Amino acid sequence: MTGRRWLTLHGVLVLLFLYLPIAVIVVLSFNESKYGVGWHGFTLKWYRQLLEHTRIHPYVWNSLIVATVSTFVSTVLGTLLALGLARYRFPWRGGLLFLLYIPVVIPDVVMGVSLLLFFAWVQQAAGALHLGLTTVILGHVSFQIAYVTLVVKSRLAGLDPSLDEAAADLGAAGWTRFWKVTFPLIAPGIAAAALLAFTLSLDDFVITFFTAGPGATTLPIYIFSSVKRGVTPEIHALSTLMILVTTLALIAVQRVQARR
């Protein structure tokens, strides 16, 4: 049984590695000292500043707007794509799958600059699409679509096709059949896809970095520039709050799943 003991030791070391940086941030968020890592006593003042100082609020707001709108658009488009891909056979299917995998397999920096280039060309040719929140949203949808489609498609693949056929035999046509039969069955898959799209958008830095103009600063962009200038403890407090919220959300999700 020594094998298992080695595995456990390795596991504990990996967990330490994964949590060391997070522990550092959490501890610093309660540290009285503004600079350096020396411990100068416990304080909650960075949390108070985070709430009182309105400087960060617009960035949080921008991030939420981008994530909400892009998740909505990409979930609708991706779900439709997944439905079409699962139901129909057509000659350009391979081409469509290829298109779908472009955002998954090319490095995000390449995708970011190609979108920047595209928006610049459109701007020159048509005078439209100046860099701003809209271009960020367009960029986010473009990488989210692929992930939404893949998640919903895998859910559809596990579905019993006879249910759909039975509904068709009973005379349910097109959209009725979709809303009454298919949609309730794939709803959990759509929800999971939307959640994934939302987190991808919220955490995205690279695509946003290239597609955001002035006034479209999202939270990750702000964090990047403050890391380069020197991070204020408010950022530690904000990160700690985000860790807390995601922990609680994940525990809640696991509880609900365990009960089922």
Added chain:
Amino acid sequence: MNKPNRWTRLLPTLGPGTVWLLVFTLVPTLLIFYTSFLQRDPHGWLSGPLTLENYRRFFGLGPDGIDPLYLEILGRSLLLGLVTTVATVVIGYPFAFFIAGSPRKNLLLLLVVLPFWTNFLIRVYAWIVIFQRKGVLNALLGHFGLDPLLLYPSWTAVYVGTIYTYLPFLILPLYASVEKIDWTLLEAAHDLGAGRLRGFWHAVFPQTLPGLIAGVLLVFIPAVGTFVISDLLGAGKAILVGNVIQQQFGASRDWAFGSAAAFVLMAVVLTGLWLYARWAGERSMEELV
């Protein structure tokens, strides 16, 4: 099925998404390729005639021999991608078995996912706090009377940060495969006289391949293309292809050369993917997608 009927079925589902992907994915990618043959004009905008100059510059082919500056940078990016992939496999492979064999699977899985959901830049920044001259690591070393290490900024810091960032991307898909392993195959192998190593290699390892293949792709592609981690943990001194691209589209404002660098990076990744797919076998690639 007659033709008009077929289009009325296909268009509402596949139409909008296809148009979106054509406009916002395919066209921009083609634009990169096209722009890589243009030149920067004096106003910082792009103009013709079409030229191979950007590629000549990237590959360093001059009249007086080869200047390998950008090739070296490309090599460094590939090295970072490969080392990161190997390191995450070495660290993550046993870890996936550790989770699968633990009575507290759900908790461990939660612990792997959690750092993932903390902003990626914050996690990278935390490594600066750990590695900087008066940082956590040196405070610890000083406590034990050891000499301080100057790890920030450094390539070591970039490597640690990259491995740290992408480790969960390897563990999660791999765990999905490990969890589904049919252990009776291993028993059968042992009954047939296979030793521990042979039993593992023939009865267990092949079953983990789908997850391993997916994980390797999820680690290698972003690691090769990163510019954020090298920028932050190398403090602007660790230059990768991603940094070159970012600089050309940013401060240097030579979009034509930046496009050539981006296209080379994309070509290298896609070629690697193709070779990998041939090595890994078509079937496992299909399982992945």
